[in-house]
Amino acid sequence: MKTDGSVSQVAIPEEILQRIESRGINRRDFIKFCMATTAALALPVTFVPKVAQALEDNRTPVIWLEFQSCSGDSEAFLRANQPTATELILDLISLEYAEVVMAAAGHLAEEAKHQALEKYHGKYILIVEGAIPTKDDGAYCTIAGQSAVASLKQAVAGAAATIAVGSCATSGGLPAAAPNPSGAASVSEIVPGATVVNLPGCPVNATNLTATIVHVLTFGKLPATDRLGRPLFAYGKRIHDNCERRGHFDAGQYAETFGDEAHRKGYCLYKLGCKGPETFHNCPTVRYNEGVSWPVMAGHGCIGCSEPGFWDTMSPFYRRLPKVPGFGIEDTADKIGIGLAAATAAAFAVHGVASCFRKGNPKDESKVIKED
Ligand code: SF4
Known part of the structure; x- marks a missing residue:
């Protein structure tokens, strides 16, 4: 890579770039995305081709569940008024279920969710936004008759990786603030044995979320975290x-x-x-x-x-x-x-x-x- 910031010397194989272009993705945007994400993960620039390869190979299914939240994390991730890293990642993954953006509603949406949970069992990345109410049998958040607690447990059981986004999902956030009338809890509190990476913030930073997804795609595992389950690349410094x-x-x-x-x-x-x-x-x-x-x-x-x-x-x-x-x-x-x-x-x-x-x-x- 040139020190002036030019992307011309990043050695992403030409055949990868051609395949990316055939999917309607601008090659320059793709290279810049790979470089920015590699930098966000605090990896050396030599990892750029590896990141590119992982992204090109994958159409990883992603299921995004939302419970007690203001949708701020969805907004932070999806907000775009120009070609962005977020748009790119949406082209590179397969977002199977996300209430905020999916066209389907009601029974059709539910059906899509259950089909995705079944079809991609053990393979999908689960993203969870919002706290989970536990009081009164979870009555304060139910979707299609299923409580958020039950819905979360079902989805985590089939996930290859679970990412909790935003302060509500990672520690209860505003719903859990005193006196916490709904008994709001974090993802980790509901599924204590599961491996969950936490991306707190109000809202989550989209760059940290895309970098975490890319880390999973590139290395097949979640990034190293601190004792609170937060990736060190994003939460390692004050x-x-x-x-x-x-x-x-x-x-x-x-x-x-x-x-x-x-x-x-x-x-x-x-x-x-x-x-x-x-x-x-x-x-x-x-x-x-x-x-x-x-x-x-x-x-x-x-x-x-x-x-x-x-x-x-x-x-x-x-x-x-x-x-x-x-x-x-x-x-x-x-x-x-x-x-x-x-x-x-x-x-x-x-x-x-x-x-x-x-x-x-x-x-x-x-x-x-x-x-x-
Ligand atoms: S330098 Fe001042 S403004 Fe910046 S984080 Fe520290 S206390 Fe806050």
């Missing part, structure tokens, strides 16, 4: 580690209120409640909406939506994170801004705290900073 405002954090430059001069200048949002130091996700590098932006870039602090139970554990969203054990981060941040000399000195102190964030606790990477 938001804070790659945030474009990090330089301001290290320099002790903070927005104090929304709209103040520091906010307009793009200073750190820590004092406005940003949960980036506690949140593991690749938002700063992948971003949303075809890489256009992400919340912190747009001026709003991270609300920690990829962490378990974030509606309860990360709120109030505008309250700044309290102390790091052993370091007075809040005190330090408050002192900064008193004067230039004080700010310069304090910046070194903050930098020490920041280094602590980066080092973390090797035994528990997910919670270095504890709330009081």
